[in-house]
Amino acid sequence: MEIKQLKYFLEVCKHKSFSKAAKEIYITQQGLSKAISNLEEEIQYPLFHNTTKGIKVTKYGEYLREKSEHIVYEFDSIIEEFNKMSHTNEGTLKVCFSFGVFNALSPEVISGFRETYPNVELIIKTYPDSICEEVVMNENVDLALSIGPVNEKNFYSTIVKKQWPCILVNEKNPLSKKKSVDFRDLKNEKLIILNEKFHFHHNFINKCRESGFEPNIFFTTSEVITVHKLSHLNEGTGVSIDFIANDIKYPNVYPIPFKDRSFVWEVCLITKKGRFESNLVELFKNYVLSC
Incomplete structure (x- = not known):
């Protein structure tokens, strides 16, 4: 038994007509009749019977109407309260x-x-x-x-x-002369990058593998500032993101973007x-x- 069935049932009781009730609740008369038939089949008792003056509620229907009016009212009250709660910004x-x-x-x-x-x-x-x-x-x-x-x-x-990754190249590294880099340019570099708990780590390694080589991950860290410091000390080539490179600047470190614009953060x-x-x-x- 569903609340919708009870609502349909109460509408038929109210109008004493399937056609009028169907019009009121915006469904077809056939659909309404089917819903009431399913309800009667479920409870195994007739709710209405036909007379020469139209339909009449049976004693089972009268009992169901008495009980279901309260049920439907309480259900509607719950939904109304839910709606209020959903619009409360606290x-x-x-x-x-x-x-x-x-x-x-x-x-x-x-x-x-x-x-x-x-x-x-x-x-x-x-x-x-x-x-x-x-x-x-x-x-x-x-x-x-x-x-x-x-x-x-x-x-x-x-x-x-979206932000764009870059490499951090010490001025002593020949890559510092480039305007942009391919992943293949990093094949022989000692690389400094965030550790495996970051998606950036795995995204970078996958791009290197797509370019046909396994990157030489020299050092990993959970702090991106360490990547920049080690690049500054020329311990290796760092892998960072453009907006961070703009904030953490060392005069001897050059942030260089990747040519591959599908590599994003x-x-x-x-x-x-x-x-x-x-x-x-x-x-x-x-x-x-x-x-």
Whole structure:
């Protein structure tokens, strides 16, 4: 027995006519008759019978009408309350940021959201990419801003921003004379890059393999500033992102872009598939996309 069936049943009781009830609730008379027949079949008792003056409610129908009016009213009250809750901009929202994302986005994202929605308690956590996905999957946070590519089997994702990777070349390295580099140019380089907890690490290695070689990963770290410092000391060739290279500048280090423009650093907003999304998630998502 479904609420919709009870609503249909009450409409027929009200109008004492299938045709009038069907018109009132915007379905066909055939569809309404079928719904009532299914209800009668389920409860195994007749609800209406035909007379020369039209249809009449049976004693079973009268009893069902008495009981179902309260049920339908309570159900509608619940839905109405849900709708109110869904439009209430207050509560707690837990957001996870991958390392580096804060700097890539507008600095006003967090402060601006808090100012716009003062009744929302925004709890911020920061992790490497793989941990961001893990905490979203385990529902420890409501959403995350992480780096693509995203596992589309488990998550919904929206690209928020794209940045372009670059290499960090010490002035003593012959590559410093180049305007841009192919991945093949890095075949014999000692490479310094973020570690395997970051998607950027795996994306870079895959691009090198597509170019026919296994990269010589000399040093990995969880802190991108270390990549820049070691490049400054000429310990190897760093792999970073353009906006970070613009912030961390050493006079003897040259950031050089890749010719391959399909190699990108994408900030993605991710939520778990199959999980109910509150209106606060939608609020934050829309706010971030508008910045």
